[in-house]
Amino acid sequence: MDTSNTMGIMQKASTLLDKARICVNDFKTWVALDSTNLSDGQQLAVKYFTVAVILFFAQLLFGMLAATQFIFPNFLYGFLDFSVNRMVHINAMVIWMLYGFIGCIYWLLEDESGTEIVGLKLGNIAFWVLTGAVTLVVLVYLLVQIGPGKDSSLWFINEGREYIEAPRWADIGIVIVVLTFFYNVVATFSKGKWSGIAGVLTLDLVALAGLYVAGMFYMTNITHDQYWWWWVIHLWVEATWEVLVGVIMAWSLMKLLGVKRKIVQTWLYIEVALMFGSGILGLGHHYFWIGTPEYWLTIGGFFSALEPIPLVAMVVHAVYDAGTHSFKNGNHPALAWIIAQAFGNFFGAGVWGFMHTLPQINLFTHGTQWSASHGHLAFFGAYATINIAFFYLAIQHWRGNVWMSEGIKNGWRWKWALGLLNGGVLGMTIALLIAGYEQSFIERAVEGSTWAGYFTAQNHPSFQAAMVWRWFFGLVTFAGLILLIWDLLTIGKGEERKAAVIEQ
């Protein structure tokens, strides 16, 4: 290649880089966020939140593509197939929620321990390593997609197991990053002070990280494969993540409403007892039909039927506390999302979960859109909401702990974002529920689950209509997210008043 040509390319690249830099700077001037308002730990937390929001956006984008393919099967066929879009959709979800949780914990860590984060530098390195790895994994998902039926594909492309598709190299990376995070948490509490909240958090993180390892092995025996796969999925979302949310919620209720520590910690222990007491053996509701022995029908049915109890307790806890403090608080959007969490968790996980958890019913609903209906409301209601609450908390402090109670400027934005997101997900949930009932009835009960029966159900007008409604409400959800992002970038801008002070 001759040199003038190379020079030309270099020049173009540098002008492009300059333009990008100008764009970034313009954006920074426009958002006008001042990081000196944040402590070091909080600065680390908002890095995680930022990536979480970007991945949330990606999640919904690919969800829309997958939803479109239900209506127009030829859409992107052979280019970005349903399997690819769906994988990105659910993986982006798992990862953004984990980013959000890590952010939440870095956010509360210094406050709760009463000291500065011990391994701040390590925390920052871990953040960039993780973010680099996630980017690479997503690029491979999109560009390489599949490989030959060999170990190398599972190590470097994708593992092909729903929710934990990340290739093995990334699994190992994730474990290392989580360990550094764990070190930071423990070392910081040890240097500062321990509390009930700190203790529960630490033990929960051990379990959460340990469970991930259960999903890192290849097994030809698919019964064993799915047995361990559910250890990760179920014991995450119905045990360790729930307790993590309990921890975050306990801290938020103290900070937002001024509830007494003794009260939230007692509640936290009650919730841990109820949650682990029902959720650990409730795992059995995934062992009805994968080849495992019949005693799981009884154990799984019984214990999982108890799982809604702690979720009722959480609603009582949140609403009662908010009520006794007359809903007086320093951050209205955050409190609204916390209340949404209590109800979303209760309905999505508790009610929707309960409805199909007994084996007599699950025999017909297992692996239909019924599961998707529950999956959407539960993940959104339990885990998206609490993270969004923290995004609002973070932005308030990022702007210098400004006023976010009555009479927020442009307050319609957060309210509409709240309404559109919750309304959209609820709409999708109902559409999928209708589709699920239709499938359970026609494909399963009447046609006996043959391929022909499957397609008879898929072609039924009520199913097809449900897919259109899901698409429409997906768009509503997506609109809500875009509004939410706009609101997060602008709320509290130019606000002169300081945040309302909350007394204990």
Place this chain on the structure above:
Amino acid sequence: MNETPLWASESFWKKTAIWVTAGSFIILVVLTFDSLSKTSAGSKRVPAYSVINKKIDYQFKEDLHKSIPVIGDTELIFGKVFTEEEAEQLVMLGKKTTQAKNCMNCHTLLGNGAYFAPDLTKAWLDKGWVSKEMREDLMVKFLMNPEKNARTFGSNRKMPNLNITEAEAKGVVAFLKWMSSIDTNGFPYNFKTINAEE
């Protein structure tokens, strides 16, 4: 009224939380050992991989109110008797192929996965393969070139071409045949196999 009753005290609930968690976890570990041993390949519930040499059916038992797998006489695939080791190799190739091709993000296997395409639990026994004589041939052809060989039952949903080689396709067929022999406690319910008379 300053006395906190036991049921409302922090330390009581802390101890309860610890005991309940530890107790549940220990029970789970014990059950896990039991379940894994009762479902190892070659057990009653999960047959050995060499079951691919046998006829497999799934029949409704009136007294049990559910269907159970029924293993019959020799019925070879690809005209060959597989030793236990060869069978395991072939099923393993098939299993790895299903993972590398991401089957689970369109289909369900044992009812778990995505809902864009039919469940594969008893796919080997499905009437969609027309007749037992044509079945394995049709399956291999379909897997290798789904665009051409797809029967979409009027849904227009076609499986994409996943660059599955002939060896991989045969592995997948063996894997599906083996999977259909697993005792899934009667899931799916009321399923009529390719062996059943009309």
